[in-house]
Amino acid sequence: MTRRLPPLDPASTPTLAFERRLWAQGLRYVAGLDEAGRGAWAGPVAAGCVILPPVDEVAAYLSGLRDSKQLTPAQRERWAERIRRIALAWGVGMASAEEIDRMGILAATRLAMQRALEAATLPAEHLLIDALALPDVPLPQHALIHGDRRALSIAAAAVLAKTARDALMREYDIRYPGYGFAHHKGYGVPAHREALRRLGPCSLHRRSFAPIAQALAGSLDK
Template identity: 80%
Template sequence: MRRLAPFEVPASPNLTFERRLWAQGARLVAGLDEAGRGAWAGPVAAGCVILPPEEKVLAHLSGLRDSKQHTPAQRERWAERIRGIALAWGVGMASVEEIDRLGILPATRLAMMRALEAAAWRADYLLIDALRLPELDLPQLALIKGDQRALSIAAAAVLAKTARDARMREYDAQYPGYGFAHHKGYGVPAHRAALARLGPCPLHRHSFAPVRQALAATPPP
């Protein structure tokens, strides 16, 4: 995909793409984004949000940014507000087993399909952060930096991130010692050190190179 010029990325996500589609008759525009695609452990999550086709949505969600720019507490507050204003929303996940069997990109698409199903509304159009869903016979647009440009995608990113973070906190108790509640399975130095010390657990993605290397270095029981 091409690199965006600075003027193509607004200061905050807006309704430029949604407005255009609403004007063309696509009133149910679903924004989709993922969380956890680059992590070494845990599921990949996807969020889906269909916002009301109304200008007042922009005021209600003023201040929403790319989910990575918010603190965990801010994301939780935004998630509650998004769920309250959305016409429909859903979260889907693909498991570690599915990631290892299918590959991370197909598993991410699977999570997005599940998020759409969970939303339980048939969308007219899909706005997706940098991906397409070829399995669906629906008009769709893959937007580079979509979570920074389209409000519905930014909202979907927050739902995906908060849902996945909650799941990883649960896994932290199930697999102690790795720090999943802190780093959520991403490849930070503390996670790399835990992998070297403990070896991979069932939550790790064995198809990812750092996990395979740790597995190879782990002595047999």
């Protein structure tokens, strides 16, 4: 069963309020899930899964963690290490550009989340997910709008997804030189658009996305 809860103040910082509510019901393995790279033009979409220990000390240990987009790359790397140390279990999953083109970005994002869930070493009992539901996963779940700003386990999952995907895009920058993947991570910045005009799309590009289809047709920005 999935419920979509109303958003809180987007400026709020993540807490353990949702996790504590579930821990009080006797649940111990509450998994937070979030994605990274959903809007990029190239590369996979990534997802993270984090199960935090059901103790109040987690709040102090992760004090200062917030929406991964509000953190610098160096801060995210430090937080990722800290999250992996404290988590009862964690996992990262990916869905490739080819899978995104074949099934659509929403279905591919859900697939990456399912893979992250499967990669965790403990079986989740309840899911807290940033904005999405996983209809193919037979577990109780909450889809939380602005979840990475509201629930610490979701914020932690977002950091793991983002750092894992960024590391992969830096590797791809070596294999596919000229596109600048190490810098923009596949997002549609002007430098990426210019590289597409010069080089055309590579196998990492999502051909179902309009800018890539335009580049293939030779009509990008025309």
